[in-house]
Amino acid sequence: MAPLLSVEQVSKSFAGNQVLKEVSFTVGPGEVLALVGENGAGKSTVLSLVTGLLTPDSGRVVHEGAPVPRAWSPHRARAAGIGSVHQELSLNPHQSVAENVFLGAWPSRRGLVRARDLAARARPLLERVGLDIDPRTRAGRLPLGRQQLVELAKALASEPRLLILDEATSALDEEQVGAVFRVVRELRDQGGSVIFVSHRMAELFAVSDRLTVLKDGAVTATRERERTDHDDIVRLMVGRELSDLFPEKGTGTAPEPLLRARDLTVPGACSSVDLDLAPGRVVGLGGLQGQGQREVLRALFGLARHTGRITLEGRPVRLSSPRDAIRHRVAYVPEDRKTEGVHTARSVRDNLALPSLRTLAPGSRLTTVSRTAETRLVAELTERLRIRAASPAQEARRLSGGNQQKVALAKWLPADPRVLLLAEPTRGIDIGTKREIYHLLRRLADEGLAVLVTSGDTMELVGLCDEVAVLYEGRVVDRLAGPALTEERLVRASVMGTATETDTEKDTEKDTEADEPSALLPQQVAQAIDDIDDGDRPEPGSVAHA
Amino acid sequence: MSGLVAVSAAALRGSRAAWAFGVLALTWLAAILFADGFDSVSNFRYLVQTASFLGIVAVGQTLVVIMSGIDLSVSGVVALSAVVCAKVASGTGGGATGITAALALSALVGAVNAAGVVWLRVPPMVMTLATGTILAGALLVYTDGSPSSAAVPLLDSLANGRLLGVPWAFVLWLGITAVAGWLLHLSRTGRYAFALGAGESAARASGVPLGATAFTAYVSCALLAGVAGLVLLGFTGTSSLTMGNPYQLLSIASVVLGGTSILGGRGHLLGTVGGALLLTLLTALLTSWNLSEGVRQVVLGVLIIGLLLVYARERRT
Numbered sequence: 099m100a101p102l103l104s105v106e107q108v109s110k111s112f113a114g115n116q117v118l119k120e121v122s123f124t125v126g127p128g129e130v131l132a133l134v135g136e137n138g139a140g141k142s143t144v145l146s147l148v149t150g151l152l153t154p155d156s157g158r159v160v161h162e163g164a165p166v167p168r169a170w171s172p173h174r175a176r177a178a179g180i181g182s183v184h185q186e187l188s189l190n191p192h193q194s195v196a197e198n199v200f201l202g203a204w205p206s207r208r209g210l211v212r213a214r215d216l217a218a219r220a221r222p223l224l225e226r227v228g229l230d231i232d233p234r235t236r237a238g239r240l241p242l243g244r245q246q247l248v249e250l251a252k253a254l255a256s257e258p259r260l261l262i263l264d265e266a267t268s269a270l271d272e273e274q275v276g277a278v279f280r281v282v283r284e285l286r287d288q289g290g291s292v293i294f295v296s297h298r299m300a301e302l303f304a305v306s307d308r309l310t311v312l313k314d315g316a317v318t319a320t321r322e323r324e325r326t327d328h329d330d331i332v333r334l335m336v337g338r339e340l341s342d343l344f345p346e347k348g349t350g351t352a353p354e355p356l357l358r359a360r361d362l363t364v365p366g367a368c369s370s371v372d373l374d375l376a377p378g379r380v381v382g383l384g385g386l387q388g389q390g391q392r393e394v395l396r397a398l399f400g401l402a403r404h405t406g407r408i409t410l411e412g413r414p415v416r417l418s419s420p421r422d423a424i425r426h427r428v429a430y431v432p433e434d435r436k437t438e439g440v441h442t443a444r445s446v447r448d449n450l451a452l453p454s455l456r457t458l459a460p461g462s463r464l465t466t467v468s469r470t471a472e473t474r475l476v477a478e479l480t481e482r483l484r485i486r487a488a489s490p491a492q493e494a495r496r497l498s499g500g501n502q503q504k505v506a507l508a509k510w511l512p513a514d515p516r517v518l519l520l521a522e523p524t525r526g527i528d529i530g531t532k533r534e535i536y537h538l539l540r541r542l543a544d545e546g547l548a549v550l551v552t553s554g555d556t557m558e559l560v561g562l563c564d565e566v567a568v569l570y571e572g573r574v575v576d577r578l579a580g581p582a583l584t585e586e587r588l589v590r591a592s593v594m595g596t597a598t599e600t601d602t603e604k605d606t607e608k609d610t611e612a613d614e615p616s617a618l619l620p621q622q623v624a625q626a627i628d629d630i631d632d633g634d635r636p637e638p639g640s641v642a643h644a
Numbered sequence: 645m646s647g648l649v650a651v652s653a654a655a656l657r658g659s660r661a662a663w664a665f666g667v668l669a670l671t672w673l674a675a676i677l678f679a680d681g682f683d684s685v686s687n688f689r690y691l692v693q694t695a696s697f698l699g700i701v702a703v704g705q706t707l708v709v710i711m712s713g714i715d716l717s718v719s720g721v722v723a724l725s726a727v728v729c730a731k732v733a734s735g736t737g738g739g740a741t742g743i744t745a746a747l748a749l750s751a752l753v754g755a756v757n758a759a760g761v762v763w764l765r766v767p768p769m770v771m772t773l774a775t776g777t778i779l780a781g782a783l784l785v786y787t788d789g790s791p792s793s794a795a796v797p798l799l800d801s802l803a804n805g806r807l808l809g810v811p812w813a814f815v816l817w818l819g820i821t822a823v824a825g826w827l828l829h830l831s832r833t834g835r836y837a838f839a840l841g842a843g844e845s846a847a848r849a850s851g852v853p854l855g856a857t858a859f860t861a862y863v864s865c866a867l868l869a870g871v872a873g874l875v876l877l878g879f880t881g882t883s884s885l886t887m888g889n890p891y892q893l894l895s896i897a898s899v900v901l902g903g904t905s906i907l908g909g910r911g912h913l914l915g916t917v918g919g920a921l922l923l924t925l926l927t928a929l930l931t932s933w934n935l936s937e938g939v940r941q942v943v944l945g946v947l948i949i950g951l952l953l954v955y956a957r958e959r960r961t
Contacts, residue, residue, distance in 0.1 A: 424851040459832040
């Protein structure tokens with residue numbers, strides 16, 4: 099059968115930097131193609147050529163048997179039946195969910211858009227993506243994951259024959275990912291095609307029929323799913339075996355806590371959270387997405403109004419602004435790195451120097467910033483974290499996600515922080531950089547920092563942390579450490595919202611297969627977990643989540 | 645040849661401030677070739693002198709715009725400073741008291757602007773527009789609408805005198821530009837201002853002192869508008885309620901034509917100097933063609949839009 103879409107020998111350069119080299123692949127009707135590669139491998143660029151955001155320098159994109167016209171645009175692509183969902187949200191937060199779903203194509207009657215019509219037409223689409231919400235809710239009030247699903251509903255509204263999911267699951271919890279998979283399979287069964295990009299290897303193996311691997315802007319291989327496995331794909335992606343994704347954990351007993359939080363409450367987000375952060379320990383905050391993890395971190399960095407007692411080295415502190423927190427040597431790497439973590443429009447140099455200006459220009463605020471000291475600082479940090487930038491003058495928005503994240507983290511290091519807070523430190527980052535960040539965090543902990551991490555990736559929490567506190571509706575429902583810290587127990591506590599078993603049960607539980615206890619879970623969640631386990635998820639410590 | 649053009653075009657795209665000077669040079673050349681009187685030294689001197697009034701206001705405006713604010717009260721402050729100084733100087737006070745009072749009041753207006761923006765979280769456009777309106781009303785009450793004159797020798801020589809043939813006003817403008825340029829591009833405060841303009845939430849999360857930076861920018865801007873008002877008072881010898889009006893829009897236009905992003909976070913102070921000179925030159929050109937006031941304003945507005953389209957558009961993200 100003729101392919102629905104074929105990309106033929108396309109090349110693309112930006113300012114002399116070739117990002118795509120004669121890339122070719124095809125997607126047939128009723129097929130799900132996974133596009134795999136590290137950050138900066140060219141996945142998003144090649145998809146932008148398909149959706150009309152960019153035009154190729156050479157080569158062509160053939161859609162439904164005909165090359166796409168020169169004046170290909172996102173609008174035309176949509177009209178031609180290509181729907182796409184990206185990691186970055188494009189919802190208008192002030193409009194209702196229904197208005198967003200039909201954005202630009204509101205059904206009208208004699209020129210009037212009727213809210214009730216709109217809501218009625220949006221409802222089946224929302225049900226399809228597993229969203230049980232009122233279509234008249236303002237989109238901005240939904241948590242991130244649900245907004246992402248609204249994006250999917252929006253893409254489905256134009257009834258696409260080809261659906262592109264570019265990191266569209268990165269903000270979703272496992273139940274929501276299950277909903278996306280249902281949509282993908284439904285579309286495939288109806289003869290539609292899907293191109294799927296994700297950094298989570300298990301997801302790729304769960305839904306795709308074929309996997310095309312990109313490395314440095316060129317296709318290295320295309321494999322049938324049955325004839326490949328995780329290790330094979332990772333080898334193709336990074337060109338080497340990646341054995342020690344996670345570093346060795348800390349040893350010995352927990353030292354005296356550095357930061358203690360008691361009864362930490364952020365109205366509407368979390369209540370009565372107790373946390374102890376000790377030097378040398380990496381503590382994780384787990385749970386389903388949006389259970390208050392983010393607000394705990396924001397409170398500790400003075401970005402969220404909170405009540406409760408916080409002590410640092412035994413002394414009570416007030417953290418009512420980021421400046422307070424920084425003064426107490428608390429550093430924060432936010433989830434939203436493009437608006438809070440780095441200044442995307444500023445240079446790498448400016449970004450790295452910003453928190454250190456006090457030392458680069460000592461004395462009053464009118465002091466001249468020392469260029470030589472700044473250059474030295476930037477060179478040191480770039481070297482230490484191996485930040486790949488064309489030059490320190492390069493704008494941060496031109497860096498890959500992984501390198502942006504390194505900048506967001508590196509900028510705090512000269513301030514010699516005692517407590518490091520990181521929200522979703524590896525979201526949307528390729529596996530090689532993930533590994534670097536895990537090892538860096540452990541090294542920093544070994545140097546005496548107290549580290550607190552939130553993550554929606556259970557494997558990351560299990561692999562990286564010494565202890566994980568599981569949040570459910572803003573409360574800590576379970577604390578897992580040592581041998582009790584397993585993916586299975588973490589997922590269970592996250593979805594059930596209770597500490598599951600007593601000490602005696604723990605021992606019998608330890609050797610049980612991961613799939614079995616899921617009978618205890620609500621059926622839908624079990625389904626979602628099964629979906630993910632399709633691709634025989636490996637043990638933590640090896641290379642699963644790419 | 646085309647390669648050379650492409651390379652120089654790329655270089656120009658990199659620095660929009662350079663565009664301001666390029667367009668300025670071309671316009672000046674055209675003026676010398678096609679209009680009468682633009683080739684004389686005295687004309688040149690007069691031009692840089694009048695550009696200084698606008699330029700001083702525009703330097704202050706740049707400081708505010710870089711940190712993604714805007715100051716729409718500058719016209720009010722220009723008038724405030726001139727009127728207060730004239731009133732005090734012609735009354736009991738004398739020149740020095742007048743100048744001090746005028747500058748102190750200007751700085752106060754800047755502080756009020758900053759307080760509204762930082763503490764009350766009023767959008768800068770609304771806040772400064774409101775203070776500007778309040779100022780205009782207060783001045784009307786204060787003066788009963790009648791212009792007041794005063795001869796302050798210091799201001800007179802500052803506005804009309806020359807240093808080695810160069811108008812003092814221009815020297816003052818360059819001096820102010822140098823100090824503000826150092827503040828904005830070399831000092832820590834300047835880094836904070838750029839960071840704030842490039843993204844407030846990232847700036848906050850990096851520990852940038854948002855309040856202090858905003859206060860510095862708004863107070864400096866108002867203070868410079870006050871200085872411009874004093875120089876204008878010296879230039880004309882009289883003060884009126886409406887004398888600041890042209891500077892509101894033109895100062896913002898100078899900033900933007902100078903290549904600074906109106907959204908903040910990007911730009912260079914030197915570009916503003918080019919922008920102010922360019923706008924003054926265009927105004928003079930239009931005047932030399934004996935266009936009526938109305939037509940002149942229409943043409944100037946169209947020219948500003950045209951130039952913006954050529955090189956100072958916001959890029960899409």
